Amino acid sequence: MARMSWSEACQLDSSLLSLETFFPFPPDYAQTLTGGLTNRCWKVVAADGKAYVWRPSTHITQAFSISRFQEYQILSAIESTGIAPHAIHINDQGLLVTWIEGESLGGGIAFDSLLKTMIAIHNISTKRVPVAPFNFTARVDHYWMLLDDRYKVEPYISIYNQWRRAPSLADVGHTLCHFDLAGYNMVRTETGNKVIDWEYAAIADPRLDLTLSIDVMGERPLEAIYRYCQLRGIEGVDDWVEGVLAWQPRANMMAMLWYLLANQLWGDEQYLIQARKLQEIICS
Incomplete structure (x- = not known):
């Protein structure tokens, strides 16, 4: 700094x-x-x-x-x-x-601890949060629209077209979601862990929030989903497994577009490398 x-x-x-x-x-x-x-x-x-x-x-x-x-x-x-x-x-x-004064948790947070914080966020009453629900298709369409033509080539075109619509899933309700919950956005304080950087937060399907954190933390999806449901007291685990697995390619596509747009805005080659890695994951 x-x-x-x-x-x-x-x-x-x-x-x-x-x-x-x-x-x-x-x-x-x-x-x-x-x-x-x-x-x-x-x-x-x-x-x-x-x-x-x-x-x-x-x-x-x-x-x-x-x-x-x-x-x-x-x-x-x-x-x-x-x-x-x-x-x-x-x-x-x-x-x-x-x-918020404290120690940034960076990569040094146990996934269980992160899940407990995520659940605390998901349990906040949405009635007190006066914002419109998150629209996945509108968000990825916005990213795509802003991209220059040099990015609108295969396989990016096919990936975007295939995964641009939200999945049709059993309804588990909408919650407040942070959408970037990881150690780098958490601070250990004397009164417990706090969460910063709420710029992507929205009311949305909590399974998408869980998908994003599973990916960034490098966790095994099934184990992470079962642990989340156990900690939150959810019995219908199948709906959550189906939901996270359905959101995974869509979340990767959204992140891919984010990195392409970041490369366009800043010109940093690392963003393009990350976009290509996600493209390979989706295609595989």
Whole structure:
């Protein structure tokens, strides 16, 4: 993280200027935060010593269909759970949330611990979260529409066309889903594990959320599904097995398009390599 004066930070990112009416005195300093793929956030330390995270709205967040206002609504709705940062301020330039002090869990979290956190999120009443349900087809169509023609070639075309519709499954209800729950988005604190980076969160099929975490954590699907159902007290395990297996190629396709779009936006070859790996997994 690069630490710099507030004025230097504002010169680098003009969106920070929108916070000058929020802070009664200019903040002491700001630091760039590493690790986020979608956006470049800032740690802002105010004159009174309180720390925040500034999550800007940019052409990058728009490209990935991220709404800071929706993120603000979700964080505000679940504030009493204590599982996430508090949403402090929202404007057309971005979202300011509290900084969570603790140890990033990175790759050092047991999958059981992650599942317990996921279940806590899935058990939050959706009645208190005023956002529209996640639309899988609309999301992947959005990614595809933004891609340049150089990416719209085989086998990407066939993969997208084959898997762009949500699967027809037994209804297990919709829950609040984080959609990027892994150790790198969890912080160990004195009061337990907290979850950060809610920019992709939505009301959706929890089996998709579980699918995404199984993949990123490299877990065996069947064992992970049975353990999730055991921890959550679910008896109809078959519907969950069928659901996760149906979501897997679709989740991989969505991630593939995400990486292709990231390669287009940033030009980093690593994103294209990841997209090709996912393409090979889907085709196999």
